[in-house]
Amino acid sequence: MKQLLQETLQLASDLVDYCEIRFEDSQVLSIRFQGKGLDRINKDVLYGGNVRALSQGGWGFSSFTDLTDLKESLLAACEQARFAGSKKQEGSKLAPVPIIDEEVQPVYTLDPRAVSLDEKVRILTHYNDLILGYDPAITAVHIVYIEKVTDLYFANSEGTYIKQEKLDIGANFGATARRDEITTQQYVGRGSSNGFDCILGIDENLKEACQLAVDSLDAPQMQAGVYTTICDPAMAGLFVHEAFGHLSEGDDIHRNPELAKTMTLGRRLGRDILTIYDTGEYAQGRGHLVYDDEGVASERTYLIKDGVLVGRLHSRESAAIMGEKPTGSARAITYQFPPICRMRSTCIGAGTSTFAEMIKDIKLGVYAVGGLGGETNGEMFTFVASHGYMIRDGKLAELVKDVKLMGNVFTTLANIDMIGNDPQADDSAGGCGKGQQSPLATGAVSPHIRIQNVIIGGAK
Amino acid sequence: MTSLLQSLPAGVQGELLTSKSSSLSVTYTDSQFEDIKNNQSFNATLRVIQDGKMAIASSSKPDDEQTLLKNALAIVKFGTEVKHEFPGPADYAEIELVDEAVTQVELNTMVDLAEDLVSALVNYDSRIQVMAGVTREAETVSLANTAGFSGAYRKTGWSYYLSGQLVQGDDMLWLGEWVTGASLRDNYAALKQDVIHRFERAKTIVPFQAGVYPVIFAPAQVGYLLEPFLASLNGKAIMRDISPWKGKRGAQLLDERITIIDDGTLPFCASSIPFDREGTPTRRNVLIEQGVLKQEILDLQSGEALGRASTGNGTLTGPEPHHVILSPGTASVADTRKSIDRGLIIFDSMGAWAGNPYSGNVSGTISLGLLIENGEVVGRVKDCMFSINAFKHFKDHLIATSSETKEDGSSTYPYVTLDEVVISTQ
Numbered sequence: 001m002k003q004l005l006q007e008t009l010q011l012a013s014d015l016v017d018y019c020e021i022r023f024e025d026s027q028v029l030s031i032r033f034q035g036k037g038l039d040r041i042n043k044d045v046l047y048g049g050n051v052r053a054l055s056q057g058g059w060g061f062s063s064f065t066d067l068t069d070l071k072e073s074l075l076a077a078c079e080q081a082r083f084a085g086s087k088k089q090e091g092s093k094l095a096p097v098p099i100i101d102e103e104v105q106p107v108y109t110l111d112p113r114a115v116s117l118d119e120k121v122r123i124l125t126h127y128n129d130l131i132l133g134y135d136p137a138i139t140a141v142h143i144v145y146i147e148k149v150t151d152l153y154f155a156n157s158e159g160t161y162i163k164q165e166k167l168d169i170g171a172n173f174g175a176t177a178r179r180d181e182i183t184t185q186q187y188v189g190r191g192s193s194n195g196f197d198c199i200l201g202i203d204e205n206l207k208e209a210c211q212l213a214v215d216s217l218d219a220p221q222m223q224a225g226v227y228t229t230i231c232d233p234a235m236a237g238l239f240v241h242e243a244f245g246h247l248s249e250g251d252d253i254h255r256n257p258e259l260a261k262t263m264t265l266g267r268r269l270g271r272d273i274l275t276i277y278d279t280g281e282y283a284q285g286r287g288h289l290v291y292d293d294e295g296v297a298s299e300r301t302y303l304i305k306d307g308v309l310v311g312r313l314h315s316r317e318s319a320a321i322m323g324e325k326p327t328g329s330a331r332a333i334t335y336q337f338p339p340i341c342r343m344r345s346t347c348i349g350a351g352t353s354t355f356a357e358m359i360k361d362i363k364l365g366v367y368a369v370g371g372l373g374g375e376t377n378g379e380m381f382t383f384v385a386s387h388g389y390m391i392r393d394g395k396l397a398e399l400v401k402d403v404k405l406m407g408n409v410f411t412t413l414a415n416i417d418m419i420g421n422d423p424q425a426d427d428s429a430g431g432c433g434k435g436q437q438s439p440l441a442t443g444a445v446s447p448h449i450r451i452q453n454v455i456i457g458g459a460k
Numbered sequence: 461m462t463s464l465l466q467s468l469p470a471g472v473q474g475e476l477l478t479s480k481s482s483s484l485s486v487t488y489t490d491s492q493f494e495d496i497k498n499n500q501s502f503n504a505t506l507r508v509i510q511d512g513k514m515a516i517a518s519s520s521k522p523d524d525e526q527t528l529l530k531n532a533l534a535i536v537k538f539g540t541e542v543k544h545e546f547p548g549p550a551d552y553a554e555i556e557l558v559d560e561a562v563t564q565v566e567l568n569t570m571v572d573l574a575e576d577l578v579s580a581l582v583n584y585d586s587r588i589q590v591m592a593g594v595t596r597e598a599e600t601v602s603l604a605n606t607a608g609f610s611g612a613y614r615k616t617g618w619s620y621y622l623s624g625q626l627v628q629g630d631d632m633l634w635l636g637e638w639v640t641g642a643s644l645r646d647n648y649a650a651l652k653q654d655v656i657h658r659f660e661r662a663k664t665i666v667p668f669q670a671g672v673y674p675v676i677f678a679p680a681q682v683g684y685l686l687e688p689f690l691a692s693l694n695g696k697a698i699m700r701d702i703s704p705w706k707g708k709r710g711a712q713l714l715d716e717r718i719t720i721i722d723d724g725t726l727p728f729c730a731s732s733i734p735f736d737r738e739g740t741p742t743r744r745n746v747l748i749e750q751g752v753l754k755q756e757i758l759d760l761q762s763g764e765a766l767g768r769a770s771t772g773n774g775t776l777t778g779p780e781p782h783h784v785i786l787s788p789g790t791a792s793v794a795d796t797r798k799s800i801d802r803g804l805i806i807f808d809s810m811g812a813w814a815g816n817p818y819s820g821n822v823s824g825t826i827s828l829g830l831l832i833e834n835g836e837v838v839g840r841v842k843d844c845m846f847s848i849n850a851f852k853h854f855k856d857h858l859i860a861t862s863s864e865t866k867e868d869g870s871s872t873y874p875y876v877t878l879d880e881v882v883i884s885t886q
Contacts, residue, residue: 031538035700040516040777041539043531047521048501059495065502065520073500080496087493087571121538140700181704181851183818221821224670224847224884255490256589258627336499375810375825378625379632380843382811382825402815406825406845406884410630453886457823457845460672460882 001163005155008070012157015078016055017092020156021070022293023049024335026148029112031121033128033143038121048335049153051077054092058084063336093320097296104164104290106283109195112147112169120145123199127206131175134210137217142174142185144429145199160295167192168286168441170429171199173206177213184216184401186386187370189234189428191443193288198427212387212399219399222388222458228365229405229454230358233424235385237444238371239451240276241346241432242381243409248278248303248311249341249434250318250329252378259378260322263309270307270413275349277302278313280328285443286427287345289328294339298328304413313341333437343432345443351419358418358450365391366456368403371426382406404457412451420448464506464525465606469533473509475546475605477737478502483617485595486570488578491588496567505776508532509546513539516776544764546605552734552741555613556727559643562596562616570594573648577622580652585659588624591636595619601733609739616642617730619869622655626663633662633840635808635828640869643728658807658828666831666839668885674803674859675846675881676793676832679866682786682873684812684822688850689720691817693747693755695762696778704818704851705753713851714751715858717789721746722757724772724782730869731783738774742782745771751855757781781870788874789861796860796877798835804883805830805837805875806846820851826883844885853878 005021012019026046032039050063051074060080062073085092112120124143131141150166174187186209192198231239246252253260280289280298289298294316302311314322315330318341330339359367370386388403389396423445431439468474480502487494505518506528515538517531577592597617604610623636635658639647677685691697692705705713724742726732735741738760745755758766759774773779797805804826812824826844830837848857862875 034696037541038538039540041535042516042518043535044517045519045521045524045527045531047519047524058493061495061497063497063499063501065500066522069500076498080498083567084493084496117535117538140702176700176702178702178704178818183702183704183816185816185818224845224882226884226886256625256627258587258589259625259632262627262630262632336501338495338497373811373814375814377632377634377810377827379630380810380825380827382814382845384811384814402819402821402823404811404815404823404845404847406811406843408630408843411843455843455845455884455886457847457884458821458882459847459849 001153002161005153006161008074009155009157011071011074012053012078016053016081018054018094018157019074019078020052020154021049022335023153024150026150028146028148030146031124033124033141035140036132037128046334050335052338053077053081054094055081056085057088057090057092060084061338094316095319095326097316097326099159100291100295101161104162106165106167106194108167110197112167112196113149115196127173130203130206131173131210134207135214137177137179137214138175138210139178140176142176143172145171146429154293154295156295162291162295164290167194169196169198170286170441172429173202175210175213177217179217182217184213186213186216191286191427191429192284193286194283215399216387216401219401221402222400222456224456224458224460226453226455228362228450228452230365230367230448230450232369232448233422233446234371234426235368235383236348236446236449237426238374238383240348240446241343241442241444242374242376242383243407243412244276244303245278245343245346246376247378247409248313250312250314250322251341253312254318254321265309267309268307269304269309269410270416272307273351273419274304274307274413274416276304276347277349278343278346280344282345282425282443282445285345285425286441287343287443289344292328292330292339293332294330296326296328296330298344301327301329313343315339315341331440333440337437340434340437342434342440343442345445347445348419348447348449350421350423350447353418353420355420355448358420358448359391360394362391362394366403367391367396368405380406380408402458406455406457415452416449417452418450423447464529465604467529468508468606471510473546473606475507477505477601477603479599479601481597481599483595483597484567485593486574488574488590488592491578491582491590504528506532508536509542510536512541513537514542515539542761544760546607546609547739548608550609550735550739550741552611553725555725555732555734557613557615557642557732559616559728561644562618563598565596570596573620577620577648577652581622581624581655584656585626588626588659590624592622593620603735603739605739611735611739613734618644622651624655624659626659631665635659635662640730641728642730661830661837662828662840664839665842668831668841668844670883670885672880673883674800674877674879676797676805676875676877678805678807678875679873680868681806681809682876683871684809684824685848685850685876686720686784686786687813688817688820688822689748690781690784693757694779695756695758695766698756699762699765702818708753711753712751713753714748714854716750717858717861718748718751718854719746719787720748721785722781722783723785726783729783736772736774737776738770740770740772740774742772784871786861786873788863788865790863791860793862793864793875796862797832800832801834803832804841805832820849821847822850823847844883847882847884848878853880
């Protein structure tokens with residue numbers, strides 16, 4: 001493969017300023033339980049590649065599924081880049097990076113290929129039976145297990161060649177309770193880049209989720225209002241992803257001078273206690289990355305340090321345009337897409353507060369638990385908790401359901417007034433969406449955080 | 461690839477879907493030319509049934525029959541228990557899905573069109589960072605099974621979008637529109653006018669207080685409001701015993717002005733196909749008629765479980781609607797707006813898709829909402845969230861559905877005006 005890619009790249013040398021080839025061969029196993037039992041089992045092959053070429057600042061991109069089309073695809077991408085470049089005429093900008101020649105083999109805690117399909121189905125069936133048998137009110141399960149093993153090849157016209165083996169496991173275990181016309185759902189999520197063992201030994205977590213689903217049948221809907229809110233680590237991880245991670249993506253910032261002004265490095269965005277970083281270094285999380293999809297080594301990138309904006313997530317192009325350093329954040333979801341600036345594992349640095357200290361002076365507030373999903377448009381964000389508890393007079397009170405938080409990014413960051421000393425990782429099936437590239441494997445690590453004046457939707 | 465079906469071992473039923481597609485797209489970002497992309501893709505999906513169990517294998521690698529077969533047979537003993545068989549030969553209607561003019565559009569023409577879209581918005585306000593794109597696609601799909609079904613169709617696709625971001629300090633206003641279909645659709649002027657008009661009305665920010673208000677939801681938001689109904693009508697949810705509408709066929713569930721139809725047969729519509737993923741011909745299904753539940757959304761498996769025939773909505777993941785239509789009303793949205801003393805019109809929201817659809821609770825951050833006072837739009841509201849319960853609001857708090865509708869490829873919706881919508885804000 002190395003020889004094929006490097007020889008083909010030679011054809012681009014006189015045609016464009018820069019050219020790269022990415023090729024992937026992925027084996028995907030997915031097993032789903034829905035209702036009362038196994039609903040779907042798939043074994044899929046994702047096989048294909050692309051060529052990306054840059055000429056005079058214009059990009060051409062061509063994808064293919066037949067390796068014999070590689071040369072044709074390269075010439076098409078080069079021609080498109082030259083056409084695009086003739087429209088831009090700005091000159092190509094790519095930040096310099098070291099030339100790499102490496103093969104990356106992960107160290108697994110438990111290689112899923114060493115676990116038989118019989119054993120995987122047995123384990124998942126055990127969880128299925130545990131959920132269904134927990135309580136008569138539990139009427140259905142929803143289990144998703146997705147395991148993807150990829151051989152990823154990358155070569156560019158600067159001489160870099162990288163072959164990476166990558167693992168991505170994402171799993172969700174859901175319990176649905178129903179009484180008459182009331183339906184509630186609770187989930188347990190797991191995910192890993194280094195081992196099948198991430199889904200083992202979760203019986204107690206599942207029982208807790210089942211009990212919550214049953215208890216939620218009688219829980220009131222959240223009352224709309226503005227509350228002091230404590231987010232658990234999963235919810236805080238979702239918050240930092242939606243509220244700030246997306247806003248830190250360099251390709252959006254460099255294209256928009258006004259946004260670049262708003263996001264000027266050195267601007268104070270939070271209190272001294274707030275530190276946020278994004279990293280590919282956590283091998284156990286789904287956001288693990290050794291090299292990104294431009295062949296750039298991944299790193300820990302500080303975005304906010306001691307409350308001050310200090311960095312952002314860059315591709316080679318966005319870094320060059322903004323005069324900053326690439327951060328190994330250029331990622332593509334499959335061979336059908338070019339890499340764009342994305343998060344890996346986004347983290348809030350640990351603080352010093354205990355949960356007891358956070359809750360003790362809240363007269364009326366909300367403890368939001370378990371992040372189900374969210375969305376942002378840059379300035380505003382929404383994220384959804386799996387459930388919540390009212391906080392009354394400094395103590396946890398009744399369970400509430402349908403807890404959906406919203407806020408303005410800048411106000412909310414400034415309103416984080418306490419950060420816990422208890423960081424935890426949160427990984428599950430699903431992932432991050434940007435453009436048409438969804439769901440990309442990402443992760444989060446965060447402690448509890450307390451935010452003042454959070455708007456929460458719901459009944460009146 | 462059909463030889464693959466012939467090579468299945470005795471006692472194994474098989475179904476093979478192959479699709480081959482190509483696309484060419486032009487993108488502008490930051491008001492400037494960004495890139496050209498062309499994608500060639502192939503996919504073959506084999507479903508097998510053996511001893512009452514079904515499994516699926518797929519591959520994007522061309523001419524990879526042996527891997528497909530090996531993978532499917534390796535997992536089928538763990539597969540889903542099914543009682544249905546693959547359907548035999550069927551007569552399906554030809555639907556107009558190919559516009560040869562789409563395949564003949566030159567790259568230069570696509571660039572000129574995208575440039576024209578960008579220029580319109582830049583000329584309106586040069587501070588807006590404009591994004592636009594144009595894509596043409598062509599796809600060939602064939603489906604065959606060992607029970608004798610064999611079908612194929614071609615489809616073209618043509619889509620374009622225009623959006624912009626206006627950043628003023630910490631205020632970030634995003635908005636945009638798109639058009640998609642199987643034929644060349646010349647709505648460029650209307651698209652430009654619509655986006656510019658919306659920017660114009662959103663420029664002034666006005667204060668707003670939390671409370672309960674009448675709200676007009678624009679067609680692009682109506683899908684979120686209807687999701688609890690579509691989720692509850694889904695045969696798989698009924699089969700799984702999680703749908704609150706299980707056993708409610710014939711019941712008056714919603715306001716009698718609500719009629720919801722799913723149609724997979726509309727000519728030149730992006731979501732139309734002559735037969736579904738399992739070989740059942742698509743059709744027009746009236747799901748809710750004048751508020752009464754008439755028909756669930758079914759595939760072969762859920763149909764069999766409920767003792768009914770598939771409604772032509774089969775996909776690999778269960779039954780899904782094709783093109784959902786909410787019947788329009790008689791009053792124009794302008795007339796309804798004039799009747800509102802104080803309320804909102806919501807064009808865009810975030811997070812309304814998230815949550816448990818079977819509860820009926822739908823809430824979202826209002827990313828583009830305009831304040832109505834004394835029947836007129838007076839400016840944009842910020843940092844607000846709406847909440848409704850779809851089951852309750854479409855039964856007891858429906859003010860109107862508009863006479864105007866908008867089609868977006870997978871749906872055709874009017875504006876929907878609801879009363880008693882909870883708005884939370886600081």
